[in-house]
Amino acid sequence: MSKLKFLKSHEWYSAENNTVGISDFAQHELGDIVFVELPEVGENVEAGVAFGNVESVKAVSEIYSPVSGVVTEVNEDLQSAPELINQDAYAAWMIKVKVSSVSEELISSADYDELTKR
Template structure:
């Protein structure tokens, strides 16, 4: 059973978001990493890139497949997790500890459109 953390927001494309004031910390869920299998590469955006909610901001690659990453909320990238460049497998071992990007949100109210833990639990246990 995939782990889900209370207090985070979740997208339909399996990204999680942790709001820290105006900043959104974004990663992928345990469900997503389990589905992907061994992750071998992460294609990340550059600091300064701007995305609208739903935009593709990068890609996650496992041995077998490539899966696009979608921006759960609109904003500007202020930090990328460079340790994942050399150790993308950390996403497998610790998906909630392995944030991918931090965004300065342009519209924090977009968080309300995302699922909470209970809704995400329901969505992934179908």
């Protein structure tokens, strides 16, 4: 997890796997996630721009992209089992991206922890 970089809007990016997801803090705030809307393979994502959203029973939140690039893979498991995000937010990656550039707003895991400390 320490290898991950974060946006203040609670998304993580793994440079190792080129994957994007939402943080454990975010899943906890949202509560039981019931649905995830993700882009399709081949679509472009842009750093700092929403690419999808997550729904709980009584709320919906946009997911912002930490990187710019083209979506190469989408985690289809989340369509039938969005609860995977609640179970392990860092294993439940959402999209894999062929990255062209990375957001300048990304912060380290330690800084993100500091930010979300209650």
